[in-house]
Amino acid sequence: MTERQKVLLTEVALRDGSHALSHQYTVQQVEKIAKGLNEAKVPYIEVAHGDGLAGSSLQYGRSKTNEFELIEAAVAVTDFSKVAVLLIPGIGTVKELKQAQQLGAKMARIATHVTEADVSAQHIYAAKELGMETVGFLMMSHMAEPEKIVEQAKLMESYGADIVYVVDSAGALLPNQVTTRIKAMKENIGVEIGFHAHNNLSLAMANTLAAIEAGATRIDGSVRCLGAGAGNTQTEVLVGVLDRMGIETGVDFYKMMDLAEDVVAPILPVPQEITKNSLVLGYAGVYSSFALHAQRAAEKFNLDARDILIELGNRKVVGGQEDMIVDVAAELAKVKTFV
Ligand SMILES: C[C@H](O)CC(=O)C(=O)O
Numbered sequence: 016m017t018e019r020q021k022v023l024l025t026e027v028a029l030r031d032g033s034h035a036l037s038h039q040y041t042v043q044q045v046e047k048i049a050k051g052l053n054e055a056k057v058p059y060i061e062v063a064h065g066d067g068l069a070g071s072s073l074q075y076g077r078s079k080t081n082e083f084e085l086i087e088a089a090v091a092v093t094d095f096s097k098v099a100v101l102l103i104p105g106i107g108t109v110k111e112l113k114q115a116q117q118l119g120a121k122m123a124r125i126a127t128h129v130t131e132a133d134v135s136a137q138h139i140y141a142a143k144e145l146g147m148e149t150v151g152f153l154m155m156s157h158m159a160e161p162e163k164i165v166e167q168a169k170l171m172e173s174y175g176a177d178i179v180y181v182v183d184s185a186g187a188l189l190p191n192q193v194t195t196r197i198k199a200m201k202e203n204i205g206v207e208i209g210f211h212a213h214n215n216l217s218l219a220m221a222n223t224l225a226a227i228e229a230g231a232t233r234i235d236g237s238v239r240c241l242g243a244g245a246g247n248t249q250t251e252v253l254v255g256v257l258d259r260m261g262i263e264t265g266v267d268f269y270k271m272m273d274l275a276e277d278v279v280a281p282i283l284p285v286p287q288e289i290t291k292n293s294l295v296l297g298y299a300g301v302y303s304s305f306a307l308h309a310q311r312a313a314e315k316f317n318l319d320a321r322d323i324l325i326e327l328g329n330r331k332v333v334g335g336q337e338d339m340i341v342d343v344a345a346e347l348a349k350v351k352t353f354v
């Protein structure tokens with residue numbers, strides 16, 4: 016009997032989902048969600064500010080609760096799931112990585128813009144030194160062609176990454192574009208390949224299936240889609256779909272559905288859905304976590320947030336350039352004043 020294909024899921028509702036909740040998680044919420052994910056046998060649970068360790072700031076949004084309390088809380092209620100943390104070099108430092116590891120985090124996901132893998136070297140080395148399973152996370156992967164992604168993935172592999180992810184931060188990729196990127200990596204790098212989707216064009220599931228078909232074995236999902244913009248691939252749906260495809264995740268389908276319905280849905284301030292702003296994120300190729308900042312700038316300058324997002328896409332703005340959002344809004348407002 017042929018062995019069933021297997022993918023390992025990393026649940027990101029407690030990190031990417033932090034964007035959707037404006038980083039307002041409480042210890043009690045994290046305990047309940049992490050406990051539910053652990054009982055559903057989800058292999059990895061990512062916990063941190065939406066922009067990774069040390070992300071709590073004026074620029075990225077202040078956390079209600081110190082993220083290390085959230086990490087500690089998740090570790091305390093998980094005896095199966097491993098806790099992961101995300102770190103963007105320049106936002107987080109080795110100091111925060113060590114603190115997370117000492118609290119029990121077992122995986123480090125070092126995230127850079129897709130053409131800046133070289134800035135991940137120090138933190139990948141540090142994570143490996145700390146004995147953590149280490150992931151290279153190439154954000155905004157729609158902005159680089161497959162050859163460039165392979166080049167950058169090779170750098171992360173050379174620094175010691177155990178896994179390298181294609182990350183569709185803007186939710187802008189089409190299924191065929193996912194296939195070409197993952198296939199190119201599969202043919203050229205020697206470590207596991209992962210994929211992280213956003214649902215801004217309602218393609219998260221299709222793109223995730225394309226990634227698996229092309230050879231990705233590490234997949235991100237989020238319970239109730241909870242993530243930046245229109246959210247990520249919905250974990251409970253993904254588990255059901257992969258089961259129907261005969262692909263093993265090891266995750267309990269019913270327990271994931273109950274967690275989504277009974278625990279996560281009640282804490283959402285608004286349903287996680289494809290709004291006009293999140294749709295434009297995917298259409299224009301803009302970093303998903305810009306949605307809330309663009310909405311606030313639109314209200315401040317009496318603009319349509321979609322106009323700000325389209326202009327940010329035209330300027331190919333990337334993560335870390337959140338300050339450009341207000342600049343663009345001010346320019347558009349001035350233009351509007353004079354027309
Ligand atoms: C910091 C970003 O939110 C990381 C991520 O989830 C993405 O790029 O997508």
Ligand SMILES: [Mn+2]
Pocket residue numbers: 031184211212213242243303
């Ligand atoms: Mn994301």
